[in-house]
Amino acid sequence: xxxxxxxxxxxxxxxxxxxxxxxxxxxxxxxxxxxxxxxxxxxxxxxxxxxxxxxxxxxxxxxxxxxxxxxxxxxxxxxxxxxxxxxxxxxxxxxxxxxxxxxxxxxxxxxxxxxxxxxxxxxxxxxxxxxxxxxxxxxxxxxxxxxxxxxxxxxxxxxxxxxxxxxxxxxxxxxxxxxxxxxxxxxxxxxxxxxxxxxxxxxxxxxxxxxxxx
Amino acid sequence: xxxxxxxxxxxxxxxxxxxxxxxxxxxxxxxxxxxxxxxxxxxxxxxxxxxxxxxxxxxxxxxxxxxxxxxxxxxxxxxxxxxxxxxxxxxxxxxxxxxxxxxxxxxxxxxxxxxxxxxxxxxxxxxxxxxxxxxxxxxxxxxxxxxxxxxxxxxxxxxxxxxxxxxxxxxxxxxxxxxxxxxxxxxxxxxxxxxxxxxxxxxxxxxxxxxxxx
Amino acid sequence: xxxxxxxxxxxxxxxxxxxxxxxxxxxxxxxxxxxxxxxxxxxxxxxxxxxxxxxxxxxxxxxxxxxxxxxxxxxxxxxxxxxxxxxxxxxxxxxxxxxxxxxxxxxxxxxxxxxxxxxxxxxxxxxxxxxxxxxxxxxxxxxxxxxxxxxxxxxxxxxxxxxxxxxxxxxxxxxxxxxxxxxxxxxxxxxxxxxxxxxxxxxxxxxxxxxxxx
Amino acid sequence: xxxxxxxxxxxxxxxxxxxxxxxxxxxxxxxxxxxxxxxxxxxxxxxxxxxxxxxxxxxxxxxxxxxxxxxxxxxxxxxxxxxxxxxxxxxxxxxxxxxxxxxxxxxxxxxxxxxxxxxxxxxxxxxxxxxxxxxxxxxxxxxxxxxxxxxxxxxxxxxxxxxxxxxxxxxxxxxxxxxxxxxxxxxxxxxxxxxxxxxxxxxxxxxxxxxxxx
DNA sequence: TATGAATGAGGATTCATTCAT
DNA sequence: AATGAATGAATCCTCATTCAT
Numbered sequence: 001x002x003x004x005x006x007x008x009x010x011x012x013x014x015x016x017x018x019x020x021x022x023x024x025x026x027x028x029x030x031x032x033x034x035x036x037x038x039x040x041x042x043x044x045x046x047x048x049x050x051x052x053x054x055x056x057x058x059x060x061x062x063x064x065x066x067x068x069x070x071x072x073x074x075x076x077x078x079x080x081x082x083x084x085x086x087x088x089x090x091x092x093x094x095x096x097x098x099x100x101x102x103x104x105x106x107x108x109x110x111x112x113x114x115x116x117x118x119x120x121x122x123x124x125x126x127x128x129x130x131x132x133x134x135x136x137x138x139x140x141x142x143x144x145x146x147x148x149x150x151x152x153x154x155x156x157x158x159x160x161x162x163x164x165x166x167x168x169x170x171x172x173x174x175x176x177x178x179x180x181x182x183x184x185x186x187x188x189x190x191x192x193x194x195x196x197x198x199x200x201x202x203x204x205x206x207x208x209x210x211x212x213x214x
Numbered sequence: 215x216x217x218x219x220x221x222x223x224x225x226x227x228x229x230x231x232x233x234x235x236x237x238x239x240x241x242x243x244x245x246x247x248x249x250x251x252x253x254x255x256x257x258x259x260x261x262x263x264x265x266x267x268x269x270x271x272x273x274x275x276x277x278x279x280x281x282x283x284x285x286x287x288x289x290x291x292x293x294x295x296x297x298x299x300x301x302x303x304x305x306x307x308x309x310x311x312x313x314x315x316x317x318x319x320x321x322x323x324x325x326x327x328x329x330x331x332x333x334x335x336x337x338x339x340x341x342x343x344x345x346x347x348x349x350x351x352x353x354x355x356x357x358x359x360x361x362x363x364x365x366x367x368x369x370x371x372x373x374x375x376x377x378x379x380x381x382x383x384x385x386x387x388x389x390x391x392x393x394x395x396x397x398x399x400x401x402x403x404x405x406x407x408x409x410x411x412x413x414x415x416x417x418x419x420x421x422x423x424x425x426x427x428x
Numbered sequence: 429x430x431x432x433x434x435x436x437x438x439x440x441x442x443x444x445x446x447x448x449x450x451x452x453x454x455x456x457x458x459x460x461x462x463x464x465x466x467x468x469x470x471x472x473x474x475x476x477x478x479x480x481x482x483x484x485x486x487x488x489x490x491x492x493x494x495x496x497x498x499x500x501x502x503x504x505x506x507x508x509x510x511x512x513x514x515x516x517x518x519x520x521x522x523x524x525x526x527x528x529x530x531x532x533x534x535x536x537x538x539x540x541x542x543x544x545x546x547x548x549x550x551x552x553x554x555x556x557x558x559x560x561x562x563x564x565x566x567x568x569x570x571x572x573x574x575x576x577x578x579x580x581x582x583x584x585x586x587x588x589x590x591x592x593x594x595x596x597x598x599x600x601x602x603x604x605x606x607x608x609x610x611x612x613x614x615x616x617x618x619x620x621x622x623x624x625x626x627x628x629x630x631x632x633x634x635x636x637x638x639x640x641x642x
Numbered sequence: 643x644x645x646x647x648x649x650x651x652x653x654x655x656x657x658x659x660x661x662x663x664x665x666x667x668x669x670x671x672x673x674x675x676x677x678x679x680x681x682x683x684x685x686x687x688x689x690x691x692x693x694x695x696x697x698x699x700x701x702x703x704x705x706x707x708x709x710x711x712x713x714x715x716x717x718x719x720x721x722x723x724x725x726x727x728x729x730x731x732x733x734x735x736x737x738x739x740x741x742x743x744x745x746x747x748x749x750x751x752x753x754x755x756x757x758x759x760x761x762x763x764x765x766x767x768x769x770x771x772x773x774x775x776x777x778x779x780x781x782x783x784x785x786x787x788x789x790x791x792x793x794x795x796x797x798x799x800x801x802x803x804x805x806x807x808x809x810x811x812x813x814x815x816x817x818x819x820x821x822x823x824x825x826x827x828x829x830x831x832x833x834x835x836x837x838x839x840x841x842x843x844x845x846x847x848x849x850x851x852x853x854x855x856x
Numbered sequence: 857t858a859t860g861a862a863t864g865a866g867g868a869t870t871c872a873t874t875c876a877t
Numbered sequence: 878a879a880t881g882a883a884t885g886a887a888t889c890c891t892c893a894t895t896c897a898t
Contacts, residue, residue, distance in 0.1 A: 015857070036250035040893065050859055052895085061893065120389060121335060122248075137394060157398055161407065164390060164399040169414075172386025175334060176378060180351060184371055185378040196379065200414055227876060227882045254868065264884050266870080275868065443878070462764075464678035468872065478880055480874085489872065548817060549763055550676075565822055585826055589835065592818060592827040597842075600814025603762060604806060608779060612799055613806040624807065628842055655861045655897060682889065692863055694891080703889065 019057045021047035024109075027068045031118045032111040035065055062126065069129045072115045073136030090147040095201070098170050099194055102177065114174045141167050150206040166204050173197065233271045235261035241282045242325045245332040249279055249343075276343075283343055286329040287350030304361040309415065312384050313408055316391065328388045355381050364420040380418050387411065447485045449475035452537075455496045459546040460539040463493055490554065497557045500543045501564030518575040523629070526598050527622055530605065542602045569595050578634040594632050601625065661699045663689035669710045670753045673760040677707055677771075704771075711771055714757040715778030732789040737843070740812050741836055744819065756816045783809050792848040808846050815839065 025046035029038040040061050044051040058064040100106060107114055119133050145163035153159050173193075177186040185193065239260035243252040254275050258265040272278035314320060321328055333347050359377035367373050391400040399407065453474035457466040468489050472479040486492040528534060535542055547561050573591035581587050605614040613621065667688035671680040682703050686693040700706035742748060749756055761775050787805035795801050819828040827835065 018857090034248075034250070036248075039891085051893085052859070053857085055894070056857085120393070134394060137390070138397075141397075158406075161398045164394075164397060165387070165407075165410065165414075168386035168390040168399065169383055170386065171389050172382035172384065173379070175385050175389065176351070176382040179334070180348060180378075183352075183355075183378060184375045185382065193375065193379075196418075200383075200417065203414065203417060204410075229882060232882080253866085255866090264882095265868085266885080267883070269869065270882080446878090462676075462678070464676075467870090479872085480880070481878085483873070484878085548821070562822060565818070566825075569825075589826045589838075592822075592825060593815070593835075593838065593842075596814035596818040596827065597811055598814065599817050600810035600812065601807070603813050603817065604779070604810040607762070608776060608806075611780075611783075611806060612803045613810065621803065621807075624846075628807075628811075628845065631842065631845060632838075657861060660861080681887085683887095692861095693889090694864080695862070697890065698861080 015057075018047070018049050018053060022049055022054060022057060022064070023067065023071070026064050027072065027115075028109070028111045030065060030068050031072070031115055032113045034121045040064075062128075066128050066132065069118065069132045072118055073132055073139075090143075094143055094147055095198070099197065101170070102173055102194070102197070114178055116171065116174050117178055120171070120175065137167065148201070148205050152206065162204050166201055169197070169200060169204070229271075232261070232263050232267060236263055236268060236271060236278070237281065237285075238323070240278050241286070241329075241332075242323075244279055244282050245286075245327045245329055246325045248332075248335045254278075280343060280346065283332065283346045283350075286332055287346055287353075308357055308361055309412070313411065315384070316387055316407070316411070328392055330385065330388050331392055334385070334389065351381065362415070362419050366420065376418050380415055383411070383414060383418070443485075446475070446477050446481060450477055450482060450485060450492070451495065451499070454492050455500065455543075455546075456537070456539045458493060458496050459500070459543055460541045462549045468492075490556075494556050494560065497546065497560045500546055501560050501567075518571075522571055522575055523626070527625065529598070530601055530622070530625070542606055544599065544602050545606055548599070548603065565595065576629070576633050580634065590632050594629055597625070597628060597632070657699075660689070660691050660695060664691055664696060664699060664706070665709065665713070666751070668706050669714065669757075669760075670751075672707060672710050673714070673755045673757055674753045676760075676763045682706075708771060708774065711760065711774045711778075714760055715774055715781075736785055736789055737840070741839065743812070744815055744835070744839070756820055758813065758816045759820055762813070762817065779809065790843070790847050794848065804846050808843055811839070811842060811846070 022043060025043045026038070029043055029046065040051055040054050043064075044054060054061065054064060058067060101114065101116070119136065122129065141160070141163045144166050145159050148166060149159050149162050153162065173185070176183075180186060236257060239257045240252070243257055243260065254265055254268050257278075258268060268275065268278060272281060315328060315330070333350055355374070355377045358380050359373050362380060363373050363376050367376065387399070390397075394400060450471060453471045454466070457471055457474065468479055468482050471492075472482060482489065482492060486495060529542060529544070547564065550557065569588070569591045572594050573587050576594060577587050577590050581590065601613070604611075608614060664685060667685045668680070671685055671688065682693055682696050685706075686696060696703065696706060700709060743756065743758070761778055764771060764775075783802070783805045786808050787801050790808060791801050791804050795804065815827070818825075822828060
């Protein structure tokens with residue numbers, strides 16, 4: 001009903017577009033509702049497509065989910081610049097990405113739910129998505145360790161743990177904003193919170209630590 | 215695992231013990247798997263009891279879940295001392311509770327999953343558990359605001375946001391430990407991490423803020 | 429909790445009374461709700477007795493139902509006076525019984541539902557109660573044929589069919605009153621309707637028929 | 643019994659036919675057995691279809707039941723000619739419908755059970771079907787009041803009660819035939835009984851009443 | 857390529873019944 | 878005699894998936 005067959009080419013009644021629509025609808029539902037409470041019927045309905053196409057394009061609900069997770073986690077990674085050396089300006093960019101993620105008006109296309117919630121919600125279900133999840137987090141941690149943790153902090157476990165704590169901090173903020181959308185933390189737009197978060201981040205990043213990390 | 219009735223009198227056919235076993239099995243499954251992926255059949259099987267007893271003792275799966283959440287969230291609250299005045303030593307106790315929650319060897323009876331995960335996992339499902347979830351978090355925030363945030367910080371939104379950020383920090387740490395159980399943050403037992411977390415907490419708690427908390 | 433053991437006799441903690449209470453509770457529920465929607469638990473609760481006693485005293489739910497049906501159908505029969513000869517005054521009594529059954533304030537102990545509804549509701553379920561039902565109706569028909577149908581009507585099928593139609597008339601009135609309790613027929617207390625019903629009955633009972641009854 | 647697709651085009655995989663089969667099977671079971679004793683599994687089996695299709699086509703067991711009731715009650719109504727004025731010939735038609743309903747060979751497709759039994763059997767279960775039931779009866783009563791009750795009977799309650807009693811009479815006959823299928827009333831085909839019923843009907847319809855219909 | 861009809865497995869729930877005490 | 882804990886079968890419903898067209 002929505003499809004005007006303006007295209008005469010027999011091949012592709014616009015399979016790509018359909019696929020894309022399905023993927024997007026899936027992303028939304030999975031992010032907001034979680035895996036189980038999302039039904040393929042609903043996804044198909046949202047995408048204005050037939051259920052069976054989910055099988056055709058993605059094989060199964062689980063595969064579709066995996067693909068969504070892949071997409072989302074890729075998004076969460078900063079830039080996967082492979083070098084161990086930090087580039088100038090990379091810190092800036094990474095922090096900006098993280099802080100932007102805290103803005104209340106972001107993620108409209110995800111149904112106003114931070115995509116990280118998708119990562120947090122489902123755990124231990126299947127090996128594939130679990131791996132993806134971990135990869136994503138690890139990649140984020142690596143980026144932070146490389147370009148945010150101060151070069152003054154000696155190489156070793158300490159650097160790593162600091163990076164992990166920074167990620168933890170942002171994760172916690174995302175979660176709390178999500179769960180208490182009416183509280184101050186969520187309401188207090190941008191400025192004050194952002195500054196304070198940056199302060200904490202810098203403390204974690206810079207201050208020479210005394211701890212031997214067990 | 216089969217029912218170590220080592221204690222006093224093995225009640226008649228021991229409804230209490232059965233109820234307890236069901237509750238514990240439910241707690242485990244709900245915490246680790248979340249609501250949907252937990253089936254009543256599995257709970258009953260774990261508890262070595264008949265499914266119908268879930269209805270008998272709890273009314274429904276949802277009620278059982280609610281009871282688990284209640285129990286868990288009660289536990290998560292520090293002490294619900296009602297006064298608005300902070301008692302001496304309360305800060306100590308509260309921080310200890312929070313920090314203990316980060317220890318890797320805790321939560322054995324929850325299947326080695328931090329019970330907070332139960333609170334985080336499920337969102338937006340039904341009003342009842344949502345409410346419980348929020349209550350739990352809000353109660354924690356209130357406790358922190360009362361007894362951790364420094365009296366030096368002026369009354370007002372600022373105090374509240376600081377408390378929220380502290381809770382966010384701990385939440386993030388719990389989540390990260392849960393998702394990356396093999397990483398340093400999870401492995402680095404106690405000392406170093408604990409100290410650093412305390413540092414951050416103090417910064418959040420004490421430092422006179424510059425932000426106006428719009 | 430409700431039972432004061434004022435009775436010292438070891439035998440009979442008043443089994444009879446319990447049995448009676450169960451039977452009465454069952455009658456009410458079965459009459460008002462029908463067989464399926466009546467649960468043994470509810471019966472037991474109404475009777476303030478333990479469920480298991482239903483098995484003890486009646487064997488099973490079905491048996492209990494059968495017993496209720498027996499009791500009710502016995503009640504529905506006029507007097508099972510066996511003779512084929514009608515006694516003087518019997519017509520009067522029988523009609524009175526039938527007409528009384530139409531009074532709105534009768535059947536309080538049945539939950540204000542005409543016990544005949546119990547007979548009508550469940551059909552074809554099991555042979556036992558079906559037989560009881562039929563017996564009851566047939567007995568009623570026989571009574572009417574003997575003592576209401578005018579002696580002037582020649583012996584034969586005609587007499588019988590007339591009796592059946594009289595019973596049908598009363599049955600229909602009961603049903604309609606039950607199903608439309610707010611309609612005029614139900615509201616129009618006693619006098620007018622009663623008289624009209626009597627008129628119809630007399631027409632069915634007395635008027636020499638022309639029909640050969642196939 | 644297996645699907646006599648003798649008609650035109652055997653639709654694709656023929657959803658309509660399946661739907662129809664389900665509806666018919668449901669009608670039979672509901673009519674003969676009542677709501678509770680009818681299981682969706684049995685309906686599906688009778689219709690040689692999958693249980694899930696009941697959900698697909700009707701939403702739920704209750705909806706299916708409602709649809710059956712609607713269908714049946716529609717059938718029971720005479721013609722829902724809306725005018726308050728009676729058309730000539732309408733009485734004829736209505737009485738014929740009613741009397742035809744008494745014929746033993748009718749209702750083959752209902753499992754030889756008068757569809758009115760469906761209406762009578764279930765009472766007080768749920769508001770929806772209760773309403774349908776009442777509507778059906780009330781509609782029938784209204785029709786009778788309009789086109790059977792003699793114009794000579796003054797407007798007012800009296801007319802209404804007369805109509806109700808006529809409906810009651812037919813109802814009783816249906817019930818008795820159903821419950822005693824081997825008795826004379828059921829066996830006495832057509833002529834005699836029909837005539838007598840018409841006599842009673844006329845008496846109810848025409849005779850100037852003495853009762854004030856308080 | 858796309859459609860939607862049909863399937864089957866699995867979930868929560870409900871009850872009558874049985875069995876220790 | 879009476880209690881109430883435990884059982885197992887059955888019911889409705891929900892979904893992902895498969896199969897004709």
